[in-house]
Amino acid sequence: MTKCTNYDKGAVERLFETQGGLATRAQLIELGVPPSTLRLREGPDRPWSRVLKGVCASRADALKGLGRIRAALLYAGPGAIVTGLAALRVHRVAAARTDDPRIKVLIPHGRRRQSHGFVLVGRTTRPPEPVRIEGCAVAPLPRAAVDACLDLKDKEFVRSIINELVYSRRCTPAELCAELAAHQVQRSARMRAVLAEFSAGIRTGEEADCQERLARAIAPRPVWNRRIVEQATGCVAVLPGALWPDRGIALEVAPGFQPSSAALDRAAARRRWMATVLRLTVAQVSPSQVRERWDEVWEELSRLLDRPPTYRLPRGYALA
Numbered sequence: 001m002t003k004c005t006n007y008d009k010g011a012v013e014r015l016f017e018t019q020g021g022l023a024t025r026a027q028l029i030e031l032g033v034p035p036s037t038l039r040l041r042e043g044p045d046r047p048w049s050r051v052l053k054g055v056c057a058s059r060a061d062a063l064k065g066l067g068r069i070r071a072a073l074l075y076a077g078p079g080a081i082v083t084g085l086a087a088l089r090v091h092r093v094a095a096a097r098t099d100d101p102r103i104k105v106l107i108p109h110g111r112r113r114q115s116h117g118f119v120l121v122g123r124t125t126r127p128p129e130p131v132r133i134e135g136c137a138v139a140p141l142p143r144a145a146v147d148a149c150l151d152l153k154d155k156e157f158v159r160s161i162i163n164e165l166v167y168s169r170r171c172t173p174a175e176l177c178a179e180l181a182a183h184q185v186q187r188s189a190r191m192r193a194v195l196a197e198f199s200a201g202i203r204t205g206e207e208a209d210c211q212e213r214l215a216r217a218i219a220p221r222p223v224w225n226r227r228i229v230e231q232a233t234g235c236v237a238v239l240p241g242a243l244w245p246d247r248g249i250a251l252e253v254a255p256g257f258q259p260s261s262a263a264l265d266r267a268a269a270r271r272r273w274m275a276t277v278l279r280l281t282v283a284q285v286s287p288s289q290v291r292e293r294w295d296e297v298w299e300e301l302s303r304l305l306d307r308p309p310t311y312r313l314p315r316g317y318a319l320a
Helices: 009-018 025-030 035-041 067-076 084-090 141-151 155-167 173-181 189-199 205-216 261-276 287-292 294-305
Strands: 022-024 049-052 055-057 081-083 103-108 119-124 131-133 136-138 223-230 235-244 249-253 281-285 317-319
Touching: 009 022, 009 025, 022 025, 022 067, 025 035, 025 055, 049 067, 055 067, 067 081, 067 084, 067 103, 067 119, 067 136, 081 084, 081 141, 084 103, 084 136, 084 141, 103 141, 141 155, 141 173, 141 189, 155 173, 155 189, 155 205, 173 189, 189 205, 205 223, 205 235, 205 249, 205 287, 235 261, 249 261, 249 294, 261 281, 281 294, 287 294
Parallel strands: 081 136, 103 119, 249 281
Antiparallel strands: 022 055, 049 055, 081 103, 131 136, 223 235, 223 317, 235 249
């Protein structure tokens, strides 16, 4: 005779529904589902499927959308918070889009939980106050950005995240610096370097490379990517690249990718405006010239920098 198992099937269905089709074995057992029933219902071609150790799904699309985030939080247990690149993606940071399926979660330091499957578990003595996004506990942007950047080995990836957050005004450099200062010192060199460059106005890797070579050449130190204000109208423009404001020389470092034709037209119009209205001497250099023909670049640039420091912006314009 088949043994009849009694448990509240309606409560189980509601649990799955409220958690996006996901539940932990512990939650199901608490609702009265016997372990033997779990084993019978979980597996290929059965009603429930195992997605992580101790976490099962009641439908095939449970891991779509934020499903993987929910599964990771269920696996990690109470108090878990998603951080790093996964958290940045939940916050809709475009620069954080990668093919990396892993999800980093923070748990209180005193708890023991091992990384498993696509879940990377990190213990912390300084858990952030989570942001709730569609029911998921996610680290706030400054913490998520720092946790992501500390794990990255690609400096340009770090730069792209910081640039997007700051330019979109979703984080300030001060917030990122404060969060980084509160972290461990290990693995922080890349992010510290990018934040230092950002504070100096440097926005791209090509500009950073050019600044390093200028420093080695003991050139007068330029300012980078400064804003200029037309005082009569309040209009603000950015002078891209390096600027020696007392010599009237601007050096634009081309990006390392091929811009669109519209972007090229805008850049050409901007250079004409800088030359005719602001009366700046505008030079251009490509990343390959900086890397492979720096001696030629420096020879020409040094002749320009030998000018006496007597340049002044035209009346009605001011650097901001």
